Amino acid sequence: MTDTEEPGPTVPPVFGMRTQWCGALRPAHVGDKVALCGWVARRREHGEHLAFMDLRDREGLVQCVIDGSVDVRSEWVVRVTGTVRRRPEGTENPGLPTGEVEVGDCQVEVLSRAEPPPFPVDERVETDETTRLRYRYVDLRRDRMQRNLRARAVANSAIRRSMEQQGFVEIETPMLIASTPEGARDFVVPSRLHLGRFYALPQSPQLFKQLCMVGGLDRYYQIARCLRDEDLRADRQFEFMQLDLEASFVGQEDVIEVTSAAVRAVAEALAPERLPADAAAGFPRMTWVEAMERYGSDKPDVRFGMELVELTGTFAETGFNAFRDRCVKGIRVPAGASMTRKQLDQLTDQAKQWGAAGLVWMRVGPEGLDSPVAKFLSEQELAALRAALEAEPGDLLLLVAGDRGTVRHVLGLLRLELGRPAVGQGDLHFLWVVEFPLFEALDEVGRPVPAHHPFTMPHPDDLHLLDAERSDPAELLEVRSQAYDLVLNGWELGSGSVRIHRPDLQQTIFRLLGIDEATAQARFGFLLDAFRYGPPPHAGFAAGIDRLVAALLGEESIREVIAFPKTQSGADPLTDAPSGIDPRQLEELGLRVLPPKG
Numbered sequence: 313m314t315d316t317e318e319p320g321p322t323v324p325p326v327f328g329m330r331t332q333w334c335g336a337l338r339p340a341h342v343g344d345k346v347a348l349c350g351w352v353a354r355r356r357e358h359g360e361h362l363a364f365m366d367l368r369d370r371e372g373l374v375q376c377v378i379d380g381s382v383d384v385r386s387e388w389v390v391r392v393t394g395t396v397r398r399r400p401e402g403t404e405n406p407g408l409p410t411g412e413v414e415v416g417d418c419q420v421e422v423l424s425r426a427e428p429p430p431f432p433v434d435e436r437v438e439t440d441e442t443t444r445l446r447y448r449y450v451d452l453r454r455d456r457m458q459r460n461l462r463a464r465a466v467a468n469s470a471i472r473r474s475m476e477q478q479g480f481v482e483i484e485t486p487m488l489i490a491s492t493p494e495g496a497r498d499f500v501v502p503s504r505l506h507l508g509r510f511y512a513l514p515q516s517p518q519l520f521k522q523l524c525m526v527g528g529l530d531r532y533y534q535i536a537r538c539l540r541d542e543d544l545r546a547d548r549q550f551e552f553m554q555l556d557l558e559a560s561f562v563g564q565e566d567v568i569e570v571t572s573a574a575v576r577a578v579a580e581a582l583a584p585e586r587l588p589a590d591a592a593a594g595f596p597r598m599t600w601v602e603a604m605e606r607y608g609s610d611k612p613d614v615r616f617g618m619e620l621v622e623l624t625g626t627f628a629e630t631g632f633n634a635f636r637d638r639c640v641k642g643i644r645v646p647a648g649a650s651m652t653r654k655q656l657d658q659l660t661d662q663a664k665q666w667g668a669a670g671l672v673w674m675r676v677g678p679e680g681l682d683s684p685v686a687k688f689l690s691e692q693e694l695a696a697l698r699a700a701l702e703a704e705p706g707d708l709l710l711l712v713a714g715d716r717g718t719v720r721h722v723l724g725l726l727r728l729e730l731g732r733p734a735v736g737q738g739d740l741h742f743l744w745v746v747e748f749p750l751f752e753a754l755d756e757v758g759r760p761v762p763a764h765h766p767f768t769m770p771h772p773d774d775l776h777l778l779d780a781e782r783s784d785p786a787e788l789l790e791v792r793s794q795a796y797d798l799v800l801n802g803w804e805l806g807s808g809s810v811r812i813h814r815p816d817l818q819q820t821i822f823r824l825l826g827i828d829e830a831t832a833q834a835r836f837g838f839l840l841d842a843f844r845y846g847p848p849p850h851a852g853f854a855a856g857i858d859r860l861v862a863a864l865l866g867e868e869s870i871r872e873v874i875a876f877p878k879t880q881s882g883a884d885p886l887t888d889a890p891s892g893i894d895p896r897q898l899e900e901l902g903l904r905v906l907p908p909k910g
């Protein structure tokens with residue numbers, strides 16, 4: 313190589329049966345004798361005396377030229393020795409990083425034969441997901457999966473580096489445990505040595521990380537596998553990975569800072585061009601109430617407008633019954649007036665399915681509002697409505713009335729339905745949502761349902777509400793907590809909280825939740841015991857790594873960043889899990905399987 317020539321890309325060192333990576337060859341290597349290993353991506357015969365073969369390895373493709381014919385097929389595994397040379401003028405391929413060169417005088421040694429692949433590895437061919445997962449080992453050869461899994465490794469290492477720099481210690485916690493309090497269904501494992509008893513797989517390391525704090529470890533983190541038996545979606549798998557962290561003698565602000573630094577390190581490594589310039593100064597905050605009022609969601613996608621506008625006051629005295637004495641909010645869909653009647657009927661049905669009593673639509677024309685309900689509203693009301701929503705001709709206005717929770721929920725979903733950009737579009741809008749309510753609802757007997765696990769510390773300014781003699785239990789829903797979520801472009805990346813470390817407060821919360829002493833002892837006895845021996849104040853967080861990586865890579869489904877995911881129905885078409893087990897094994901575990909119900 314001469315000084316003036318461009319060196320090849322930075323690639324990992326080679327060893328073993330190869331002397332170079334296929335994808336790394338550049339004009340700088342012209343004249344080098346090389347040995348390459350990989351899969352046959354394509355083969356073309358040029359008459360009897362010349363064959364071209366594209367050879368693929370982890371780093372990319374290179375063209376190999378063979379004098380004479382060669383018996384290889386797609387996806388056979390070969391070792392090729394030859395000499396790097398410039399491609400003849402006019403035959404370069406600018407679309408390929410190795411496109412200026414080829415390997416000539418090739419000798420081909422077949423290492424493995426392959427049946428024709430179930431689908432072409434070539435990225436341009438769309439293949440349905442079940443087939444991709446059934447033959448995941450073939451799918452993994454594709455550029456997309458290679459890129460995504462390597463990005464994931466970069467994310468993990470950026471996380472580790474950041475956490476270590478911040479003084480956190482990586483500590484592993486067990487997989488076979490007692491149940492954890494995240495509120496999902498547990499996966500359970502029967503015990504052979506203790507017949508009739510079961511381990512739970514961790515929904516998170518929550519209780520163990522709190523024990524680590526009692527144990528004086530002070531700053532814990534782990535890239536932890538969590539298992540929850542919940543319905544699967546594009547952004548949810550039974551097993552998923554979290555950056556799980558906990559620290560002692562800290563509060564909410566400290567945890568937010570530590571987590572932001574780790575997440576920012578990942579974003580800087582994978583998608584620096586999408587990180588807003590001010591991200592280094594910290595991610596913006598929004599209270600839960602503001603998020604719900606403006607976006608109808610606790611994970612607002614702030615990449616686009618269409619915010620929920622308060623109209624309750626506008627219609628306080630209206631003669632239109634559907635709007636009087638109710639919460640009324642609306643959104644403006646820019647240029648939405650072109651929607652057809654049929655589309656609007658579909659939207660209305662959708663809104664009803666989400667819980668609304670109805671959906672009021674108004675098309676904004678140059679003359680006024682075109683809407684079936686316009687005749688029920690006064691001129692003043694219509695003018696005030698237009699002004700509040702800043703309506704322009706060509707827009708569509710959508711209004712929902714009812715109880716505040718339903719109005720926010722339905723309009724929040726309509727907003728996403730009509731405006732949400734693809735996850736990979738636009739800048740990365742990280743957002744901290746703070747001051748979540750401590751309780752999310754009241755159950756049938758009027759008891760509060762916790763919004764997070766029962767160890768979440770209430771907001772210091774709302775503590776008095778917990779002790780007060782209350783005539784209306786609904787007041788409890790006003791109590792804020794020191795729980796916080798991190799959101800990225802409308803995806804919930806994770807949550808955390810300051811924990812309760814004072815036994816009296818913990819008792820109060822258990823009492824409110826209707827968890828009596830025996831139940832508390834049975835479920836979390838070991839943690840409560842530990843808290844008798846000097847628990848420090850502590851707080852933590854957990855951020856979903858699958859979602860973070862998927863969002864940074866612009867993948868809508870986390871399955872695209874997981875090497876071996878399950879399908880939406882929780883099955884694994886590759887290994888055929890879940891499967892039946894041997895009767896002898898059942899017997900050993902003391903189990904009998906009942907026939908399916910119905």
Ligand code: ASP
Nearest residue numbers: 516518807808852853854
């Ligand atoms: N354990 C919680 C979760 O997995 C996060 C936390 O509070 O640290 O959602």
